Amino acid sequence: MSAELELRHARVRYGPLEALHGVSLTVAAGAVTVLLGRNGAGRTTTLRALAGTVPLSEGAVLWRGRDVTRLTAHARAARGLALVPDREAVFGSMTVDENLRLAAHQADFTPALDTYPELRPLLPRTAGTLSGGEQRMLALSRALLSPARVLLLDEPTQGMSPSVAARTYALLAALPNTLVLAEQQLPPALDAAPRPVLVHELRRGALVFSGEVAEVR
Template sequence: MLELQDVHVGYGRTDVIHGVSLTVPKDGVAAVMGHNGAGKTTLLRAAVGLLKVRSGRVLLDGEDVTRLAPNQRVARGLAYVPQGQQSFGQLTTAENLQLVADGRARGTELIGEALDLFPALKGLLSRKAGLLSGGQRQQLAIARALITEPRMLILDEPTEGIQPSVVAEIEQTILDLTSRGGLSVLLVEQHVGFALGAASVYCVLASGRISSSGAGGAGAAVDVLSAMAI
């Protein structure tokens, strides 16, 4: 669903990503892991179009979108949930969801589907998003992204700073969504157990280069931890 081919990305004169190639399978999950500063978020921002690719290509469902603006990629079915449980803090949970649903033919239905995926939000619809816990804000951020009906969902550190019970809920939701078909996920994550539990393929970034890659699952944990220890 998403392919990065020999991608180079940087800031100013400094390259941060050096010739990275990865593929997100259709209806599957790919995880990118690595320490802080490895280039994970930079890679995602290039995939979304928030950073220009200096060389290489970005393909979305076979279409070259390397030169397309972020909104054009969104229109083609890409959704991005950045790091930090972002929401409009002064708006209620319901207003945050409605803001995305407005103008969509199935807006009300899509809100209902998102709330079915994250039932904890149903009792928080009148609460301002800024008063939610970190885990609740993360669920809200993912729910908002899903209302856009993406084919390709990109998540940056979805488990950062949230309680283990919510981590498990988010992992199960990702697996449920991809098992239905029609959605692929690119996941950047430092929580190795979560990443490998959700992903069918993975890669480890170190200094902007892939140091290890392979099939996901618990059996890959030793290889991933060894790569991250280098």
């Protein structure tokens, strides 16, 4: 499999604290890549480094072999990368309808409602008043409506019911997009994914394991 994204010897600092200690990893094109680890392991920082929302203090980010380290997050998004952060992933002061219309560029957003029919009765509601699981559904719908070929998702099913979470993982696994998921635990639903699932485990800002999902099980 060819590389979609790469981190090379990436270091990220938040003030005096270093969150990533020279991490090197590869995101395979067309695969599902899981960044596994507990809170504070560096999963979210790795996603942000790939997205360009935090700068590297050292190292490089490559996208299909091209160095994009100095490319802004906005420029990366314009070229086909979408990040769904773990917090503030929707426009809380706007309605669900407005959030979806904005993501769909005023085009038809019916596919999002087909995926998450739970959102249909919530269209007039202000997004900030939704439950955590409802906001995750809305955030994922916004990402799926975008033309992005690479989706970076930080704990995508947080707050969802088990049935909706299982449906979400089945949906994500079937997408053609390159996916990078940050998770505390490996979702069992990915065992049956119809495409490769690769895992990078992080601990305290360092990479401690890279391999296929079967090796983790």
